[in-house]
Amino acid sequence: MKQNWKPGNLLNPAPVVMLSCGNKGEKPNIITLAWVGTVCSEPPMLSVSIRKERFSHHMVKESGEFVVNLVPASLTKACDFCGVRSGRETDKFAAMGLTPEKAPNLQFAPQIAESPVSIECRVEQVLELGSHDMFIGRIVGVQTDEALLDEKGKLDLEKADLIAYSHGEYFGLGRKLGRFGFSVRKS
Ligand SMILES: Cc1cc2nc3c(=O)[nH]c(=O)nc-3n(C[C@H](O)[C@H](O)[C@H](O)COP(=O)(O)O)c2cc1C
Numbered sequence: 321m322k323q324n325w326k327p328g329n330l331l332n333p334a335p336v337v338m339l340s341c342g343n344k345g346e347k348p349n350i351i352t353l354a355w356v357g358t359v360c361s362e363p364p365m366l367s368v369s370i371r372k373e374r375f376s377h378h379m380v381k382e383s384g385e386f387v388v389n390l391v392p393a394s395l396t397k398a399c400d401f402c403g404v405r406s407g408r409e410t411d412k413f414a415a416m417g418l419t420p421e422k423a424p425n426l427q428f429a430p431q432i433a434e435s436p437v438s439i440e441c442r443v444e445q446v447l448e449l450g451s452h453d454m455f456i457g458r459i460v461g462v463q464t465d466e467a468l469l470d471e472k473g474k475l476d477l478e479k480a481d482l483i484a485y486s487h488g489e490y491f492g493l494g495r496k497l498g499r500f501g502f503s504v505r506k507s
Contacts, residue, residue: 370452
């Protein structure tokens with residue numbers, strides 16, 4: 321038997337990412353986000369939802385740029401820290417020993433050097449939804465650690481050891497269960 325619950329956000333598991341941002345005359349900042357999604361393949365676009373009261377909000381809004389950095393298990397602590405401390409009073413790059421590195425396709429937002437995959441985005445639209453503003457970002461470049469490429473130059477994302485977020489907790493990805501289309505493939 322299922323219970324009939326009131327509306328709420330139970331879409332799980334969620335991605336968890338470290339968004340890095342910059343703005344003219346300001347130190348770069350990092351905010352951890354789970355309300356994140358892929359929204360279009362061509363042109364490639366993703367969305368991030370940020371509350372207006374977050375310090376990062378004005379940086380993304382004013383600069384019109386951000387970088388979505390994927391999170392390997394080794395950065396779980398830094399990821400959590402960037403989600404509980406504000407750039408208003410803390411330099412999160414320095415506090416977590418992270419390196420802001422120039423994102424080649426952006427002017428203000430740096431990438432996080434320690435993240436294996438950094439997705440450079442320019443803000444295309446802002447939707448004021450309620451608690452959160454949804455920024456739709458056009459992906460203008462992707463920076464990928466060479467260590468993730470196989471001998472043919474193909475991306476092997478399993479090597480990145482990424483984490484996910486589910487119901488307030490961080491998880492490793494666990495065992496592989498199948499490959500896209502395996503259910504209909506002839507053996
Ligand atoms: C796992 C996790 C996921 C989060 N997801 C979001 C999110 O999607 N949107 C948001 O506005 N805040 C989210 N937060 C909260 C912000 O990361 C947090 O308030 C942060 O301290 C804001 O930093 P800032 O003030 O430097 O921008 C999340 C926090 C954690 C720990």
